[in-house]
Amino acid sequence: MHILIIEDDEDFRLELAGLLRSSLYRVTALTRFDHIAGQISAVSPDLILLDLNLPGQSGFDVCAEIRRSSDVPVIFVTGRADASDEVTALLQGGDDYITKPFPPALLLAHITAVLKRTGRGEEEPVLEHRGAALDLARGCIRYRDASADLTKNELKILACLFRHKGRIVSRTELVEYLWDNAVFLDDNALSIHVTRIRGKLEGLGLSDFIRTKRGMGYMI
Template structure:
């Protein structure tokens, strides 16, 4: 398991790195605090430890940007102890919230719990159809060694299509399924997401995977 540390305080970053390596995790760190999402896309960590007080953007903003592309688990590790900060972190897509100064065994226990919860679910949430794999936990689709990152909406749409493979799924059915999951999307937004999905599939070498049935809906 590879854990990415996003922490601008050098001493804390080194302390976390040493702690995690001693616990036999692979560890990556960011030392430049720009282009977060591009760095994460290249590193592809299994979990992120994220500070809140960062240069340029807050950790909450970074988390929100990550969630537009990936479902990688995120644990906030921060000196901010206000309950509203913790709530904000969860609302932005965080999976856990640990305050500094942290107690090493407790932090490791939280990391282990999030990883177990996430990747136990992953075993149930990796779906393959026609050689194309949908990875729900990491929020991506894979084919022939190539990978495309999906937004939350795109991921949920693809999951519904994969679980109804071979069936025609109506547009209203997709919209209602997303609303049931508290993802607010209308018919126009669905069209935009389908266009983006097809474009991303093409980047990994998949042509005509999502079939449009005129007046009826979609089928894979």
């Protein structure tokens, strides 16, 4: 699922992006707030987190503009707790409204509920390759009738390789992907994690599933 953040507070925007990426969402965050509708169309998100107080226009207007051409779910995320603002947000086409501050788990629950309600989160996030199924929701990999649980870091490493199956992913690219998703591994730690993953894969009967291309990186 791809989530778009429209929030002009940089610190809060980065915090939101980190939370969502650590929960295995794909994230785009706007840093320009002109021609917002065109930017939304260009990235085609599955859900939008929208602030009310934006430079030069209100979130109400942005939502109304979105609704003229798209039914993408919109959750207002704002510090404005007035009931009349919430009513206006919903009347303008918003799907949900949550006020700051909030526990991270509450926002994630709202996102999950909206995605399910709008029919965009019904399918389980499962990536497949060579008969193996990487279940992002349950944090495990399955092969035939067996499965192995993965740590958060192992899951994200495999998710990157699955999403780039058929091509070499350099170690640098993999480390940068992990950093973007709030996993801070150095080169040595990456090697250790890949070794552990290989051990779990071999236990399932998946020998040589991750191939090392010497001097280049990994490939599945």
